Amino acid sequence: MTLTLHNTLTRARQPFEPLDPSNVRMYVCGPTVYDFAHIGNARPVVVFDVLFRLLRHLYGEDHVTYVRNITDIDDKINERAAESGEDIRDLTTRTAAQFHKDMAALNALSPSIEPRATDHIPHMIAMIERLIGLGHAYEAEGHVLFSVQSDEGYGVLSGRSMDEMIAGARVEVAPYKKDPADFVLWKPSTPDLPGWDSPWGRGRPGWHIECSAMGEAHLGETFDIHGGGIDLIFPHHENEIAQSSCTHGGAPLARYWMHNGFLSVEGEKMSKSLGNFFTVNELLEDWPGEVMRYAMLATHYRQPLDWTNDGLTQAKQSLDRIYRALRALDDVEADEAEVPPSVLGPLTEDLNTPLALTALHDLTTECNKAEREDDKGRFKGELLSAGRLLGLLQEEPDQWLKSKVRKVELGLGEAFGEGVGPDSILDDADIERLITKRINARKNKDFAEADRIRDDLAAKGIILEDGPEGTIWRRG
Ligand SMILES: [Zn+2]
DSSP, X not given: OOOEEEETTTTEEEEOOOSOTTSEEEEEOOOBSSSOOBHHHHHHHHHHHHHHHHHHHHHOGGGEEEEEOBXXXXXXXXXXXXXXXXXXXXXXXXXXXXXXXXXXXXXXXXXXXOOBGGGGHHHHHHHHHHHHHTTSEEEETTEEEEOGGGOTTTTTTTTOOHHHHHHHTTOOOOTTOSSTTOEEEEEEOOTTSOOBOOTTSXXXXXXXXXXXXXXXXXXXXXXXXXXXXXXXXXXXXXXHHHHHHHHTTXXXXXXXXXXXXXXXXXXXXXXXXXXXXXXXXXXXXXXXXHHHHHHHHTSOTTSOEEEOHHHHHHHHHXXXXXXXXXXXXXXXXXXXXXXXXXXHHHHHBTOOHHHHHHHHHHHHHHHHHOOSHHHHHHXXXXXXXXXXXXXXXXXXXXXXXXXTOEEEOTTOSOOOOOOOOSSOOOOHHHHHHHHHHHHHHHHTTOHHHHHHHHHXXXXXXXXXXXXXXXXXXXXX
Protein backbone atom coordinates (compact mmCIF):
# COMPACT_ATOMS: atom_id res chain seq x y z
CA MET A 1 0.00 0.00 0.00
CA THR A 2 1.43 3.36 -1.01
CA LEU A 3 1.37 6.19 1.47
CA THR A 4 0.65 9.58 -0.01
CA LEU A 5 1.05 12.82 1.93
CA HIS A 6 0.26 16.42 1.16
CA ASN A 7 3.54 18.29 1.09
CA THR A 8 3.33 21.98 2.01
CA LEU A 9 6.63 22.49 0.21
CA THR A 10 5.33 21.36 -3.20
CA ARG A 11 1.68 22.19 -2.47
CA ALA A 12 0.74 18.75 -3.78
CA ARG A 13 -0.02 15.29 -2.54
CA GLN A 14 2.94 13.03 -3.22
CA PRO A 15 3.83 9.38 -2.75
CA PHE A 16 5.93 9.10 0.39
CA GLU A 17 9.36 7.62 -0.25
CA PRO A 18 11.61 7.67 2.81
CA LEU A 19 15.33 8.24 2.39
CA ASP A 20 15.97 5.08 4.38
CA PRO A 21 13.01 2.71 4.90
CA SER A 22 14.89 1.08 7.78
CA ASN A 23 14.88 4.41 9.62
CA VAL A 24 12.03 6.74 8.70
CA ARG A 25 12.70 10.07 10.38
CA MET A 26 10.15 12.66 11.50
CA TYR A 27 10.47 15.89 13.47
CA VAL A 28 7.53 17.76 14.98
CA CYS A 29 7.84 21.05 16.85
CA GLY A 30 6.96 20.46 20.47
CA PRO A 31 5.62 22.63 23.27
CA THR A 32 7.11 25.71 24.85
CA VAL A 33 6.66 24.71 28.46
CA TYR A 34 5.31 27.57 30.56
CA ASP A 35 1.59 26.79 30.84
CA PHE A 36 -0.99 24.03 30.46
CA ALA A 37 -1.41 22.73 26.92
CA HIS A 38 -4.62 23.98 25.31
CA ILE A 39 -6.58 22.00 22.75
CA GLY A 40 -4.92 23.91 19.92
CA ASN A 41 -1.58 22.57 21.21
CA ALA A 42 -3.01 19.07 21.40
CA ARG A 43 -4.12 18.93 17.78
CA PRO A 44 -0.66 18.47 16.19
CA VAL A 45 0.24 15.98 18.92
CA VAL A 46 -2.76 13.81 18.04
CA VAL A 47 -2.41 14.26 14.27
CA PHE A 48 1.26 13.34 14.19
CA ASP A 49 0.68 10.52 16.66
CA VAL A 50 -1.61 8.93 14.07
CA LEU A 51 1.09 9.42 11.45
CA PHE A 52 3.71 7.94 13.81
CA ARG A 53 1.51 4.89 14.38
CA LEU A 54 0.86 4.56 10.66
CA LEU A 55 4.57 4.78 9.78
CA ARG A 56 5.36 2.15 12.42
CA HIS A 57 2.64 -0.02 10.95
CA LEU A 58 3.99 0.36 7.41
CA TYR A 59 7.75 0.27 8.10
CA GLY A 60 7.97 -1.64 11.37
CA GLU A 61 7.98 -0.44 14.96
CA ASP A 62 11.76 -0.23 15.16
CA HIS A 63 12.15 1.59 11.88
CA VAL A 64 10.68 4.98 12.68
CA THR A 65 12.38 7.75 14.66
CA TYR A 66 10.03 10.45 15.85
CA VAL A 67 11.61 13.50 17.45
CA ARG A 68 9.45 16.05 19.23
CA ASN A 69 11.34 18.70 21.14
CA ILE A 70 10.65 20.54 24.34
CA THR A 71 11.35 24.25 24.19
CA ASP A 72 12.47 25.04 27.72
CA ILE A 73 14.24 28.30 26.95
CA ASP A 74 12.03 31.08 25.66
CA ASP A 75 11.08 34.65 26.55
CA LYS A 76 7.54 33.55 27.44
CA ILE A 77 8.97 31.13 30.00
CA ASN A 78 11.19 33.86 31.46
CA GLU A 79 8.26 36.26 31.69
CA ARG A 80 6.02 33.70 33.39
CA ALA A 81 8.73 32.82 35.90
CA ALA A 82 9.36 36.50 36.64
CA GLU A 83 5.63 37.06 37.23
CA SER A 84 5.14 34.12 39.54
CA GLY A 85 8.53 34.03 41.17
CA GLU A 86 8.86 30.34 40.36
CA ASP A 87 12.30 29.07 39.47
CA ILE A 88 12.60 28.66 35.68
CA ARG A 89 13.80 25.09 35.90
CA ASP A 90 10.93 24.19 38.24
CA LEU A 91 8.41 25.85 35.93
CA THR A 92 9.62 24.04 32.80
CA THR A 93 9.98 20.67 34.54
CA ARG A 94 6.53 20.90 36.09
CA THR A 95 4.91 22.04 32.82
CA ALA A 96 6.64 19.37 30.75
CA ALA A 97 5.45 16.68 33.19
CA GLN A 98 1.89 18.01 32.94
CA PHE A 99 2.16 18.01 29.14
CA HIS A 100 3.22 14.35 29.17
CA LYS A 101 0.31 13.46 31.43
CA ASP A 102 -2.24 15.30 29.28
CA MET A 103 -0.98 13.88 25.99
CA ALA A 104 -0.90 10.35 27.41
CA ALA A 105 -4.57 10.83 28.34
CA LEU A 106 -5.20 11.51 24.64
CA ASN A 107 -3.53 8.16 23.88
CA ALA A 108 -0.57 9.85 22.21
CA LEU A 109 2.52 7.65 22.26
CA SER A 110 5.74 9.14 23.51
CA PRO A 111 8.00 10.20 20.65
CA SER A 112 11.18 8.15 20.14
CA ILE A 113 13.33 11.06 21.31
CA GLU A 114 12.23 14.18 23.17
CA PRO A 115 15.20 16.56 23.22
CA ARG A 116 15.23 19.63 25.42
CA ALA A 117 16.56 22.87 24.04
CA THR A 118 18.68 23.55 27.15
CA ASP A 119 20.54 20.27 26.55
CA HIS A 120 21.58 21.42 23.05
CA ILE A 121 23.09 24.85 23.59
CA PRO A 122 26.62 23.84 22.40
CA HIS A 123 25.02 22.40 19.27
CA MET A 124 23.22 25.68 18.61
CA ILE A 125 26.38 27.71 19.17
CA ALA A 126 28.29 25.47 16.75
CA MET A 127 25.59 25.89 14.10
CA ILE A 128 25.57 29.67 14.52
CA GLU A 129 29.37 29.76 14.20
CA ARG A 130 29.13 27.84 10.94
CA LEU A 131 26.47 30.22 9.62
CA ILE A 132 28.68 33.20 10.46
CA GLY A 133 31.66 31.52 8.79
CA LEU A 134 29.62 30.91 5.64
CA GLY A 135 28.43 34.51 5.47
CA HIS A 136 24.80 33.72 6.36
CA ALA A 137 24.85 35.37 9.75
CA TYR A 138 26.45 38.35 11.43
CA GLU A 139 27.06 39.66 14.90
CA ALA A 140 25.71 43.03 15.97
CA GLU A 141 25.61 44.47 19.48
CA GLY A 142 25.76 41.10 21.23
CA HIS A 143 23.12 39.66 18.91
CA VAL A 144 23.71 37.25 16.07
CA LEU A 145 21.30 37.63 13.18
CA PHE A 146 20.55 35.48 10.18
CA SER A 147 20.87 37.42 6.96
CA VAL A 148 17.84 36.54 4.83
CA GLN A 149 19.37 38.31 1.81
CA SER A 150 22.19 35.75 1.90
CA ASP A 151 19.74 32.91 1.30
CA GLU A 152 18.40 32.64 -2.23
CA GLY A 153 15.87 30.04 -1.21
CA TYR A 154 14.28 32.10 1.56
CA GLY A 155 10.49 31.98 1.26
CA VAL A 156 10.38 28.55 -0.40
CA LEU A 157 7.98 27.02 2.14
CA SER A 158 5.55 29.86 2.69
CA GLY A 159 5.74 30.99 -0.93
CA ARG A 160 5.92 34.58 0.16
CA SER A 161 7.95 37.30 -1.41
CA MET A 162 10.30 39.21 0.84
CA ASP A 163 8.00 42.27 0.83
CA GLU A 164 5.00 40.19 1.87
CA MET A 165 6.97 38.59 4.65
CA ILE A 166 8.07 41.88 6.07
CA ALA A 167 4.57 43.34 5.78
CA GLY A 168 2.85 40.26 7.22
CA ALA A 169 5.17 39.42 10.07
CA ARG A 170 5.56 41.38 13.23
CA VAL A 171 9.12 42.07 12.31
CA GLU A 172 11.07 43.57 15.11
CA VAL A 173 12.74 46.67 13.78
CA ALA A 174 16.10 47.08 15.41
CA PRO A 175 18.89 49.47 14.50
CA TYR A 176 21.48 46.69 14.44
CA LYS A 177 19.64 44.68 11.73
CA LYS A 178 21.00 44.94 8.19
CA ASP A 179 17.58 44.00 6.84
CA PRO A 180 14.29 44.22 8.76
CA ALA A 181 13.54 40.58 7.90
CA ASP A 182 16.77 39.30 9.49
CA PHE A 183 15.98 37.19 12.51
CA VAL A 184 17.72 36.46 15.78
CA LEU A 185 19.93 33.40 16.24
CA TRP A 186 21.43 34.54 19.52
CA LYS A 187 20.69 37.39 21.88
CA PRO A 188 22.33 38.75 24.99
CA SER A 189 21.01 37.87 28.44
CA THR A 190 20.92 40.12 31.47
CA PRO A 191 22.24 38.60 34.71
CA ASP A 192 18.70 37.78 35.93
CA LEU A 193 17.88 35.77 32.79
CA PRO A 194 19.11 32.33 31.76
CA GLY A 195 22.25 32.58 29.71
CA TRP A 196 25.18 30.60 28.40
CA ASP A 197 28.68 31.67 27.56
CA SER A 198 29.27 32.02 23.84
CA PRO A 199 31.74 33.66 21.45
CA TRP A 200 29.30 36.63 21.47
CA GLY A 201 29.08 36.95 25.22
CA ARG A 202 26.63 35.53 27.71
CA GLY A 203 23.31 35.01 25.98
CA ARG A 204 20.57 32.69 24.88
CA PRO A 205 19.36 31.23 21.57
CA GLY A 206 16.46 32.38 19.41
CA TRP A 207 13.56 29.94 19.09
CA HIS A 208 14.14 28.94 15.45
CA ILE A 209 17.75 27.81 15.89
CA GLU A 210 16.66 25.47 18.70
CA CYS A 211 14.71 23.26 16.28
CA SER A 212 17.38 23.36 13.58
CA ALA A 213 20.02 22.23 16.05
CA MET A 214 17.90 19.52 17.67
CA GLY A 215 16.79 18.21 14.28
CA GLU A 216 20.41 17.98 13.12
CA ALA A 217 21.55 16.37 16.38
CA HIS A 218 18.98 13.59 16.30
CA LEU A 219 17.96 13.13 12.68
CA GLY A 220 20.90 14.36 10.60
CA GLU A 221 21.11 17.01 7.90
CA THR A 222 18.12 15.89 5.87
CA PHE A 223 15.23 13.85 7.19
CA ASP A 224 11.88 12.71 5.84
CA ILE A 225 9.01 14.56 7.49
CA HIS A 226 8.77 17.82 9.39
CA GLY A 227 5.42 18.62 10.96
CA GLY A 228 3.64 21.24 13.00
CA GLY A 229 0.65 23.54 13.05
CA ILE A 230 -0.15 25.70 10.04
CA ASP A 231 0.68 28.81 12.10
CA LEU A 232 4.31 27.68 12.22
CA ILE A 233 4.87 27.81 8.44
CA PHE A 234 5.98 31.41 8.69
CA PRO A 235 8.23 32.49 10.17
CA HIS A 236 9.27 29.47 12.29
CA HIS A 237 9.54 26.75 9.65
CA GLU A 238 10.75 29.12 6.96
CA ASN A 239 13.56 30.14 9.31
CA GLU A 240 14.36 26.56 10.30
CA ILE A 241 14.81 25.76 6.60
CA ALA A 242 17.01 28.82 6.06
CA GLN A 243 19.28 28.01 9.01
CA SER A 244 19.59 24.29 8.31
CA SER A 245 20.00 24.30 4.57
CA CYS A 246 22.50 27.19 4.69
CA THR A 247 24.52 25.30 7.32
CA HIS A 248 24.41 22.14 5.22
CA GLY A 249 25.46 23.51 1.84
CA GLY A 250 21.93 23.69 0.49
CA ALA A 251 20.81 20.22 1.59
CA PRO A 252 17.06 20.30 2.30
CA LEU A 253 16.03 20.14 5.95
CA ALA A 254 13.05 17.88 5.38
CA ARG A 255 11.58 16.39 2.24
CA TYR A 256 7.94 16.44 3.29
CA TRP A 257 6.44 19.29 5.27
CA MET A 258 3.08 18.66 6.90
CA HIS A 259 0.85 21.15 8.66
CA ASN A 260 -2.38 20.70 10.55
CA GLY A 261 -5.13 23.30 10.24
CA PHE A 262 -6.31 25.85 12.79
CA LEU A 263 -8.64 25.06 15.64
CA SER A 264 -11.62 27.21 16.58
CA VAL A 265 -14.12 26.81 19.41
CA GLU A 266 -17.85 26.89 18.60
CA GLY A 267 -17.04 28.84 15.44
CA GLU A 268 -14.85 31.44 17.11
CA LYS A 269 -11.15 31.92 17.51
CA MET A 270 -10.10 30.46 20.84
CA SER A 271 -8.93 33.19 23.16
CA LYS A 272 -8.74 33.91 26.85
CA SER A 273 -10.60 37.20 26.35
CA LEU A 274 -13.58 35.45 24.70
CA GLY A 275 -13.74 32.98 27.57
CA ASN A 276 -13.56 30.01 25.20
CA PHE A 277 -10.03 28.99 26.04
CA PHE A 278 -9.76 25.35 27.06
CA THR A 279 -6.80 23.47 28.36
CA VAL A 280 -6.60 19.74 27.81
CA ASN A 281 -6.34 19.32 31.55
CA GLU A 282 -9.68 21.00 32.29
CA LEU A 283 -11.47 19.27 29.41
CA LEU A 284 -10.31 15.93 30.80
CA GLU A 285 -12.48 16.59 33.84
CA ASP A 286 -15.57 16.38 31.64
CA TRP A 287 -14.54 14.07 28.83
CA PRO A 288 -12.47 10.92 28.54
CA GLY A 289 -9.25 11.57 26.61
CA GLU A 290 -10.33 9.09 23.98
CA VAL A 291 -13.45 11.15 23.27
CA MET A 292 -11.28 14.21 22.72
CA ARG A 293 -9.00 12.25 20.44
CA TYR A 294 -11.95 10.92 18.45
CA ALA A 295 -13.40 14.43 18.14
CA MET A 296 -10.09 15.63 16.69
CA LEU A 297 -9.78 12.76 14.25
CA ALA A 298 -13.33 13.28 12.99
CA THR A 299 -11.99 16.27 11.01
CA HIS A 300 -9.25 15.85 8.41
CA TYR A 301 -6.00 17.23 9.77
CA ARG A 302 -5.58 19.86 7.05
CA GLN A 303 -9.06 21.27 7.56
CA PRO A 304 -9.88 23.84 10.20
CA LEU A 305 -11.25 22.03 13.22
CA ASP A 306 -14.21 23.52 15.04
CA TRP A 307 -14.17 22.25 18.62
CA THR A 308 -17.77 22.06 19.86
CA ASN A 309 -19.73 20.50 22.63
CA ASP A 310 -21.87 18.78 19.99
CA GLY A 311 -18.77 17.33 18.38
CA LEU A 312 -17.63 15.93 21.72
CA THR A 313 -21.08 14.53 22.45
CA GLN A 314 -21.15 12.84 19.07
CA ALA A 315 -17.65 11.47 19.59
CA LYS A 316 -18.77 10.05 22.92
CA GLN A 317 -21.82 8.43 21.38
CA SER A 318 -19.76 6.99 18.52
CA LEU A 319 -17.26 5.45 20.90
CA ASP A 320 -20.03 4.14 23.16
CA ARG A 321 -21.55 2.37 20.17
CA ILE A 322 -18.27 0.63 19.33
CA TYR A 323 -17.58 -0.25 22.96
CA ARG A 324 -21.07 -1.74 23.29
CA ALA A 325 -20.40 -3.93 20.27
CA LEU A 326 -17.13 -5.05 21.84
CA ARG A 327 -18.75 -5.70 25.19
CA ALA A 328 -21.38 -7.85 23.52
CA LEU A 329 -18.48 -9.92 22.19
CA ASP A 330 -16.76 -10.15 25.58
CA ASP A 331 -16.86 -13.95 25.53
CA VAL A 332 -15.59 -14.19 21.97
CA GLU A 333 -11.88 -14.54 21.47
CA ALA A 334 -10.60 -11.96 18.98
CA ASP A 335 -8.62 -13.24 16.02
CA GLU A 336 -5.15 -11.90 15.35
CA ALA A 337 -6.38 -9.72 12.53
CA GLU A 338 -4.74 -7.30 10.14
CA VAL A 339 -6.04 -3.76 10.05
CA PRO A 340 -8.78 -4.01 7.42
CA PRO A 341 -8.09 -2.16 4.15
CA SER A 342 -11.25 -0.11 4.67
CA VAL A 343 -9.50 1.60 7.61
CA LEU A 344 -5.86 1.43 6.50
CA GLY A 345 -6.58 2.62 2.95
CA PRO A 346 -7.96 6.06 3.89
CA LEU A 347 -5.13 6.60 6.38
CA THR A 348 -2.54 6.04 3.67
CA GLU A 349 -4.28 8.69 1.59
CA ASP A 350 -2.96 11.75 3.41
CA LEU A 351 -4.29 10.60 6.79
CA ASN A 352 -7.97 10.61 5.97
CA THR A 353 -9.08 9.92 9.52
CA PRO A 354 -12.77 10.87 9.02
CA LEU A 355 -13.10 8.16 6.39
CA ALA A 356 -11.21 5.67 8.57
CA LEU A 357 -13.65 6.38 11.42
CA THR A 358 -16.60 5.78 9.08
CA ALA A 359 -15.04 2.42 8.22
CA LEU A 360 -14.68 1.69 11.93
CA HIS A 361 -18.42 2.17 12.28
CA ASP A 362 -19.20 -0.07 9.31
CA LEU A 363 -17.06 -2.68 11.01
CA THR A 364 -19.06 -2.20 14.20
CA THR A 365 -22.25 -2.83 12.23
CA GLU A 366 -20.72 -6.07 10.93
CA CYS A 367 -19.83 -7.01 14.51
CA ASN A 368 -23.36 -6.39 15.66
CA LYS A 369 -24.82 -8.45 12.80
CA ALA A 370 -22.38 -11.35 13.04
CA GLU A 371 -23.99 -14.60 14.09
CA ARG A 372 -21.30 -17.19 13.39
CA GLU A 373 -18.56 -17.51 16.01
CA ASP A 374 -15.73 -17.24 13.47
CA ASP A 375 -17.23 -14.05 12.01
CA LYS A 376 -17.51 -12.58 15.48
CA GLY A 377 -13.87 -13.38 16.25
CA ARG A 378 -12.68 -11.95 12.95
CA PHE A 379 -14.66 -8.71 13.16
CA LYS A 380 -13.68 -8.22 16.78
CA GLY A 381 -10.01 -8.72 15.88
CA GLU A 382 -10.27 -6.27 13.00
CA LEU A 383 -11.99 -3.69 15.16
CA LEU A 384 -9.27 -3.94 17.81
CA SER A 385 -6.37 -3.74 15.38
CA ALA A 386 -7.97 -0.79 13.58
CA GLY A 387 -8.46 0.85 16.99
CA ARG A 388 -4.79 0.34 17.87
CA LEU A 389 -3.71 2.02 14.65
CA LEU A 390 -5.93 5.01 15.38
CA GLY A 391 -5.07 5.10 19.08
CA LEU A 392 -8.69 4.35 20.00
CA LEU A 393 -10.52 1.54 21.82
CA GLN A 394 -7.72 1.30 24.34
CA GLU A 395 -10.06 0.79 27.30
CA GLU A 396 -11.75 -2.37 28.46
CA PRO A 397 -15.33 -2.12 27.11
CA ASP A 398 -16.81 -2.84 30.50
CA GLN A 399 -14.57 -0.25 32.10
CA TRP A 400 -15.53 2.32 29.47
CA LEU A 401 -19.25 1.74 29.88
CA LYS A 402 -19.18 1.06 33.61
CA SER A 403 -19.49 4.59 34.87
CA LYS A 404 -22.92 4.87 33.36
CA VAL A 405 -24.19 1.31 33.12
CA ARG A 406 -25.69 -0.43 36.09
CA LYS A 407 -27.42 -3.73 36.09
CA VAL A 408 -30.35 -4.28 38.37
CA GLU A 409 -31.23 -7.88 38.94
CA LEU A 410 -34.86 -8.69 38.38
CA GLY A 411 -36.91 -8.81 41.51
CA LEU A 412 -34.29 -7.38 43.86
CA GLY A 413 -34.97 -4.72 46.40
CA GLU A 414 -38.01 -2.82 47.52
CA ALA A 415 -40.03 -0.38 45.52
CA PHE A 416 -39.33 3.05 46.88
CA GLY A 417 -38.09 6.43 45.85
CA GLU A 418 -39.68 9.56 44.61
CA GLY A 419 -40.90 10.29 41.13
CA VAL A 420 -38.86 12.01 38.49
CA GLY A 421 -39.17 15.72 38.89
CA PRO A 422 -38.83 17.86 35.77
CA ASP A 423 -35.53 19.41 36.80
CA SER A 424 -34.09 16.90 39.16
CA ILE A 425 -30.70 15.50 38.37
CA LEU A 426 -30.64 11.76 38.65
CA ASP A 427 -27.72 10.09 40.22
CA ASP A 428 -27.04 6.41 39.75
CA ALA A 429 -28.83 5.45 42.96
CA ASP A 430 -31.99 7.35 41.91
CA ILE A 431 -32.02 5.57 38.59
CA GLU A 432 -31.59 2.17 40.17
CA ARG A 433 -34.37 2.92 42.61
CA LEU A 434 -36.68 3.82 39.74
CA ILE A 435 -35.73 0.73 37.80
CA THR A 436 -36.53 -1.40 40.83
CA LYS A 437 -39.84 0.40 41.16
CA ARG A 438 -40.60 -0.35 37.51
CA ILE A 439 -39.68 -4.00 37.92
CA ASN A 440 -42.07 -4.29 40.81
CA ALA A 441 -44.82 -2.53 38.85
CA ARG A 442 -44.40 -5.09 36.10
CA LYS A 443 -44.49 -7.94 38.58
CA ASN A 444 -47.78 -6.49 39.82
CA LYS A 445 -48.96 -6.23 36.21
CA ASP A 446 -49.19 -2.45 36.53
CA PHE A 447 -47.86 -1.94 33.02
CA ALA A 448 -49.08 1.66 32.80
CA GLU A 449 -46.91 2.57 35.79
CA ALA A 450 -43.96 0.60 34.40
CA ASP A 451 -44.24 2.43 31.08
CA ARG A 452 -44.55 5.78 32.80
CA ILE A 453 -41.29 5.20 34.69
CA ARG A 454 -39.55 4.11 31.51
CA ASP A 455 -40.81 7.17 29.61
CA ASP A 456 -39.86 9.51 32.46
CA LEU A 457 -36.36 8.08 32.42
CA ALA A 458 -36.15 8.33 28.62
CA ALA A 459 -37.11 12.00 28.89
CA LYS A 460 -34.07 12.36 31.17
CA GLY A 461 -31.86 10.68 28.62
CA ILE A 462 -31.73 7.37 30.48
CA ILE A 463 -32.28 4.40 28.21
CA LEU A 464 -33.42 1.09 29.64
CA GLU A 465 -32.73 -2.20 27.95
CA ASP A 466 -34.54 -5.27 29.21
CA GLY A 467 -32.65 -8.48 28.72
CA PRO A 468 -32.66 -12.02 30.01
CA GLU A 469 -30.31 -11.13 32.87
CA GLY A 470 -32.13 -8.05 34.01
CA THR A 471 -32.44 -4.42 33.11
CA ILE A 472 -29.40 -2.55 31.89
CA TRP A 473 -29.42 1.20 31.76
CA ARG A 474 -27.25 3.77 30.14
CA ARG A 475 -27.20 7.48 29.65
CA GLY A 476 -28.17 8.03 26.01
ZN1 LIG B 1 10.31 24.04 15.49
